Amino acid sequence: MTSAPYSQNFISFGVPIRFESRNARLLEKAIKTANKALIGNLRPTQKRPDHTFVFGRNKELGAFVEHNGAIIAENEIERGVFKYFDSYLRVRIGEYCPDRVFIHSGAVGINGKALLIPGNSFSGKSTLVLELVKLGAEYLSDEFAILDKRGRVHPYARPINMRTTDGKYRPYTVNVTDKADLKKKKPLPVGAVLFTSYKENAPFRPKRLTPAEGIMTITPYTLPILVNPAYSIQVLHEVMNGALIVQSKRTHAPRFGEKLLQYLAKLM
Amino acid sequence: MSDSHTPKARKRGLVVQEMPGEMLVYDTETNKAHCLNDSAAFVWASCDGVNTVSDIVREFEANSKGTVTEDFVWLAIDQLSSKGLLEAKLEPKFKGKSRRDVLKTIGLVSVAALPIIASLAAPQSALAATSCNCSKESDCTFQAASCMNLMCDNRGMTPSFTCNQ
CATH class of the missing domain: 3.90.228.20 (Phosphoenolpyruvate Carboxykinase; domain 3)
Incomplete structure (x- = not known):
């Protein structure tokens, strides 16, 4: 995986997650989407992440999101990719939440x-x-x-x-x-x-x-x-x-x- | 390994929740939830790999659950076997007979609720409950195809999408 200059670790409903991107705008959009998806339950943390999401765009895939190294969404239309990420993140947090x-x-x-x-x-x-x-x-x-x-x-x-x-x-x-x-x-x-x-x-x-x-x-x-x-x-x-x-x-x-x-x- | 006369209940890979008069069994290998009524739960608990079917009949009656026949116990065992709740799968006792006929015959000579196991499968992915949608008119045709091919149907989920047309 290529190194991502922009990254941030969060915790949501007890699940430590990390967002990475080589593009500051995409990282910002990911955080905004996540905040909305998780109704504000997104706090910065130092905890080691269980789930790493990478946001990017290239000529081959268009906009894309990776989850722990696997592409979960790819499309020319960035909005569609983030829409899917919105649903995907909520479901994954719901699946892995340790106490709810x-x-x-x-x-x-x-x-x-x-x-x-x-x-x-x-x-x-x-x-x-x-x-x-x-x-x-x-x-x-x-x-x-x-x-x-x-x-x-x-x-x-x-x-x-x-x-x-x-x-x-x-x-x-x-x-x-x-x-x-x-x-x-x-x-x-x-x-x-x-x-x-x-x-x-x-x-x-x-x-x-x-x-x-x-x-x-x-x-x-x-x-x-x-x-x-x-x-x-x-x-x-x-x-x-x-x-x-x-x-x-x-x-x-x-x-x-x-x-x-x-x-x-x-x-x- | 149990033989057909001393069935053994499977324990591995199951989450069991006992409740008054019934039992919930979740199979983590098949992702299926099974609801056993009191009769089915009792027979399952008696399948220890040592008890024969006639032993289970005696235990059933000794626990004041009513008078039953060996066919009654077999009805439970057939269901337990087909749902993967026994260590070894058994040849069905009532093969070739309609369920209705079997229930009628057993019901007439038993003074206990017939053993019933209801089952329901959980989806292979929690994402199955979600959907894609596009929110821009011009994206719709393209998005529908992309959503189906690239964004939804990659985790075993049923693809669905909404469109602004």
């Missing part, structure tokens, strides 16, 4: 307890989270539920990422919180976990799952499950042991959101 378990999930607070809505991108969880917030729920995240060892949820409150529903999927963001709010937010115990997928005009028919079924169903959304399965299962057990776990198809978010909140009000 990142779940790909929407999360809102209801009466001092968290509702988790696990789901992948394009599963409609942002739409549902936004609808629940409009109905009075407290916004925690539309992307990750970050769980501590006691199974409590810490906020990961980026602006909600929405896409238009006209078939063209234009991304836009909705600000539902401010930084002052975030600092006040305490971790919440999980009151309920909802596994749901969209089906037009589907009635709300919640099926209760057992804790073991809940853990099994949430594993595909659990980022560190491959890296740290024992700790992940231990934390998921904490979550599912005390939570209401339900599965249901859902119709349009406004109608479903109201019914869901009425249902949870009785049981949570």
Whole structure:
């Protein structure tokens, strides 16, 4: 590897990382992207990095990013490369975070307890989270539920990422919180976990799952499950042991959101 | 190595979480989570490489879990074997019979919940849950192809992207 004159070491959620580049502008852009991706959880450190990211541009690849010596993204369009890096970094931090378990999930607070809505991108969880917030729920995240060892949820409150529903999927963001709010937010115990997928005009028919079924169903959304399965299962057990776990198809978010909140009000 | 009469539960590469009335087993080699109901969990715990199927029937009944037949235990063992939860894979006992027929026959003579194991695979990469997207109209066609070929589908993930058209 060629020597990089510009570099900086950081720590994010307990994961030491290093950014390197021969180009000061690219390094600056990487730091800015990382800060946004990790909602400011990026502090300089002297710790030896576990993950080194190199940012560059050359005639052969265009703009590129390497992770521990392997190219992870390359394209003429620099913006696209950084967009991918933004997603990639969040996922890698979530996978390797030593003491928190990142779940790909929407999360809102209801009466001092968290509702988790696990789901992948394009599963409609942002739409549902936004609808629940409009109905009075407290916004925690539309992307990750970050769980501590006691199974409590810490906020990961980026602006909600929405896409238009006209078939063209234009991304836009909705600000539902401010930084002052975030600092006040305490971790919440999980009151309920909802596994749901969209089906037009589907009635709300919640099926209760057992804790073991809940853990099994949430594993595909659990980022560190491959890296740290024992700790992940231990934390998921904490979550599912005390939570209401339900599965249901859902119709349009406004109608479903109201019914869901009425249902949870009785049981949570 | 267990033979077909004294099956042995696999321990290596598994994360086991016991819960009242059920058990969660995560297989770190296949990245699959298995949910065992009480009956399946009991049979699995009894597969010590020494117990025969009839021993397991006796243990099951001695633990007040209900009256069962050897076929009941075999139903659990067949599932445990096919899901890789035994040290050695066994020839299925009910090969060629429909699951429905097997459950019907066993259910009629057993006074216990039938052994059930549900399973779900985790994705090979945590990146599978993410997506690419382009945010500039002129980039779209090019970006879509690049995203699929170069930026997403290089870690075993399902490529997806969003486009401004």
